[in-house]
Amino acid sequence: MGFSRYLLRRLGYAVIVLFVIMTFNFAIFRLMPGDATKMIIDPMFTPEAIAELKRQFGLDDPPLVQYFKYVGNLFKFDLGLSFSTRRPVVNELKERLPNTAVLFLASFTLTTIIGISVGVYTASKRGTFGDNFVTGAGLFAFAVPSFWIQLLLLMLFGYYIPILPIHGTMSAPPPDGFLLQFLDRIHHLILPAGSNVIVAFGSWALYTRNTMLEALGQDYIVTARAKGLPENTVLRHHALRSVLPPIVTLIFGALPGMVSGAVITETIFSWHGVGKYLMDAVMQQDYPAAQGAFYLIALAVVICNLAADIVYGIVDPRIRVGEGGAK
Amino acid sequence: MAILEVRDLKMYYKTLRGHVKAVDSVSFDIERGKALGIAGESGCGKTSMAVTVLRLLPSNGKIHGGSVKLDGIDIVKLDDEEFRKSVRWKKISMVFQGAMNALNPVHRVGDQIVEAILAHEDVPHQEAATRAEELLDMVGINPKRYKEYPHEFSGGMKQRVVIAMALACNPDVIIADEPTTALDVMVQSQVLKAMEDLRKRLDLSMMLITHDLSVIAQTCDNIAIMYAGKIVEYGNVIDVFDNPTHPYGMGLVKSFPNIKAERTRVRSLPGFPPNLLAPPKGCRFHPRCPLAGDICMEEEPELIEIGSNSHKVACHKVDMLERGVNIWEQ
Ligand SMILES: Nc1ncnc2c1ncn2[C@@H]1O[C@H](COP(=O)(O)OP(=O)(O)O)[C@@H](O)[C@H]1O
Ligand code: SF4
Numbered sequence: 328m329g330f331s332r333y334l335l336r337r338l339g340y341a342v343i344v345l346f347v348i349m350t351f352n353f354a355i356f357r358l359m360p361g362d363a364t365k366m367i368i369d370p371m372f373t374p375e376a377i378a379e380l381k382r383q384f385g386l387d388d389p390p391l392v393q394y395f396k397y398v399g400n401l402f403k404f405d406l407g408l409s410f411s412t413r414r415p416v417v418n419e420l421k422e423r424l425p426n427t428a429v430l431f432l433a434s435f436t437l438t439t440i441i442g443i444s445v446g447v448y449t450a451s452k453r454g455t456f457g458d459n460f461v462t463g464a465g466l467f468a469f470a471v472p473s474f475w476i477q478l479l480l481l482m483l484f485g486y487y488i489p490i491l492p493i494h495g496t497m498s499a500p501p502p503d504g505f506l507l508q509f510l511d512r513i514h515h516l517i518l519p520a521g522s523n524v525i526v527a528f529g530s531w532a533l534y535t536r537n538t539m540l541e542a543l544g545q546d547y548i549v550t551a552r553a554k555g556l557p558e559n560t561v562l563r564h565h566a567l568r569s570v571l572p573p574i575v576t577l578i579f580g581a582l583p584g585m586v587s588g589a590v591i592t593e594t595i596f597s598w599h600g601v602g603k604y605l606m607d608a609v610m611q612q613d614y615p616a617a618q619g620a621f622y623l624i625a626l627a628v629v630i631c632n633l634a635a636d637i638v639y640g641i642v643d644p645r646i647r648v649g650e651g652g653a654k
Numbered sequence: 655m656a657i658l659e660v661r662d663l664k665m666y667y668k669t670l671r672g673h674v675k676a677v678d679s680v681s682f683d684i685e686r687g688k689a690l691g692i693a694g695e696s697g698c699g700k701t702s703m704a705v706t707v708l709r710l711l712p713s714n715g716k717i718h719g720g721s722v723k724l725d726g727i728d729i730v731k732l733d734d735e736e737f738r739k740s741v742r743w744k745k746i747s748m749v750f751q752g753a754m755n756a757l758n759p760v761h762r763v764g765d766q767i768v769e770a771i772l773a774h775e776d777v778p779h780q781e782a783a784t785r786a787e788e789l790l791d792m793v794g795i796n797p798k799r800y801k802e803y804p805h806e807f808s809g810g811m812k813q814r815v816v817i818a819m820a821l822a823c824n825p826d827v828i829i830a831d832e833p834t835t836a837l838d839v840m841v842q843s844q845v846l847k848a849m850e851d852l853r854k855r856l857d858l859s860m861m862l863i864t865h866d867l868s869v870i871a872q873t874c875d876n877i878a879i880m881y882a883g884k885i886v887e888y889g890n891v892i893d894v895f896d897n898p899t900h901p902y903g904m905g906l907v908k909s910f911p912n913i914k915a916e917r918t919r920v921r922s923l924p925g926f927p928p929n930l931l932a933p934p935k936g937c938r939f940h941p942r943c944p945l946a947g948d949i950c951m952e953e954e955p956e957l958i959e960i961g962s963n964s965h966k967v968a969c970h971k972v973d974m975l976e977r978g979v980n981i982w983e984q
């Protein structure tokens with residue numbers, strides 16, 4: 328099977344998954360207990376006003392018609408109006424997305440770099456105090472619920488050592504000047520991103536450590552050492568490079584989980600991103616908003632999965648079939 | 655003068671149950687341009703000896719004494735960094751036992767050769783690449799395959815790549831540890847022949863480890879027979895094969911009825927190789943030796959020269975054996 332055919336098939340799956348999510352997404356908010364229309368329709372309104380409001384929000388059509396309109400609108404990037412703010416959901420998501428992207432990218436990059444480095448380090452120092460300590464800490468962070476660690480950090484830095492802002496993406500009146508604003512945002516980013524790293528690096532470190540230990544026992548590592556390469560080159564260029572395919576695959580495979588974890592992180596640290604938006608929307612039974620946010624997150628998950636498939640093909644020459652590969 | 659002079663070399667593995675004396679007071683020479691074959695049952699310490707010379711020991715392995723003189727310099731005494739830079743691959747390279755996995759699956763074969771060159775020589779990348787292509791050509795691989803990955807090569811071809819890589823820095827000595835055992839019988843002889851041709855052409859010194867005596871008979875000048883971490887018989891291939899003198903060496907050679915015939919079935923000697931955690935006192939071979947007497951259980955025999963031509967044997971009953979008793983036939 329050629330690499331491009333493989334990709335096409337993956338792409339086909341992705342489209343089907345998105346369609347299913349879309350439908351599910353439509354149904355779930357309508358099946359939730361409670362009547363969402365109460366949010367926007369005051370029973371004191373005149374019947375005419377109620378009818379007009381229902382018409383504006385498209386709530387007077389039969390469900391099937393609502394569904395087709397919803398699908399059609401999705402393709403036009405029209406996610407409807409938020410019940411609570413009466414603004415287009417698309418615009419609100421657009422405002423939130425950069426915040427989420429920043430938090431997500433910072434957490435993801437740092438987690439990967441720190442996790443893999445720690446894994447390589449502990450594998451090379453197998454059995455020493457450093458190895459046991461780091462491995463133990465990683466296991467602990469991996470085993471306890473992430474929100475618990477995040478709440479502890481919140482308490483620690485919000486109350487006992489109040490050196491870090493514990494909510495929001497920037498100070499209420501932002502400081503003057505670009506540089507100060509930039510630093511202010513970084514300052515706000517430390518706790519949420521840092522807590523994500525603490526929560527997630529352990530599993531990367533442990534996985535890297537184990538695959539590294541396995542690789543370090545391979546014959547080609549002895550060859551690399553015999554060639555007189557410096558130990559650092561042996562570790563990175565030979566051992567790490569050869570276990571990168573499974574690690575990268577696993578990392579990309581875990582991206583979806585990180586995306587959904589972002590909802591919790593954003594909620595805990597009041598980070599004005601898509602995740603918090605979703606949470607607020609659900610709480611207020613604002614289903615156009617919830618649907619929109621939910622759909623965006625689902626889209627991110629599907630894209631991450633697709634990215635994992637592509638990346639796997641790139642990092643492992645044995646998979647790169649198109650390039651005169653496996654015979 | 656010998657290019658490699660090993661004297662009294664000891665390397666033990668530390669385990670929970672004590673020291674495994676895998677290399678115990680081993681001494682031998684490799685002359686310039688000559689090949690020394692190392693024979694012995696599996697587990698007798700052949701690989702351990704090879705990795706001791708290159709100091710590629712696992713974390714529990716430690717050298718407990720002795721010297722390895724390369725061109726007169728004791729390389730056991732060099733510090734790690736200096737040993738890595740000036741000895742590994744540059745002076746002594748190695749073709750490994752697990753030939754099938756000796757190449758890293760995620761790097762192109764050419765790059766793996768270039769890497770060895772660049773680790774030791776200050777040459778431009780392009781020059782190293784050209785040399786890698788020449789080396790591939792030399793071992794009978796189309797240089798165009800430089801950019802291919804190991805999984806695109808057959809077992810025999812991979813081993814040829816490894817041999818090309820071992821030649822990359824013009825080493826003084828090549829250690830080949832069972833270089834062909836992982837290969838098909840047909841391919842084995844081709845690879846061995848390629849190696850032998852190269853060795854003659856480049857005037858290389860080599861240590862060839864194998865449990866296949868016919869290979870040693872065909873390719874080596876000298877032979878050392880190891881038993882339980884020690885060399886029990888050593889000498890010129892012709893002397894040792896014509897006139898094996900140590901009871902173990904005798905048994906080993908006799909179990910190859912026709913040295914020139916390839917791959918005859920090895921008829922193994924009665925008994926088992928000893929546990930190297932607690933080797934037998936005195937001569938380590940005594941539990942299996944038909945000639946064993948009281949002295950054999952008490953005193954360790956030394957490797958002493960018999961006759962001429964530096965044929966050496968470690969046995970208390972060497973006088974009796976020299977008279978030509980055939981102890982392995984009832
Ligand atoms: N890392 C190790 N730790 C402990 N014992 C080992 C280790 N490696 C090899 N040994 C033991 O050392 C002895 C010699 O092994 P080896 O050198 O591989 O023999 P050969 O190559 O002749 O088959 C064997 O008894 C083996 O079990
Ligand atoms: S020393 Fe004794 S036991 Fe050892 S080989 Fe010679 S005769 Fe046999």
Ligand SMILES: [Mg+2]
Binds near residue numbers: 700701702751
């Ligand atoms: Mg071996």
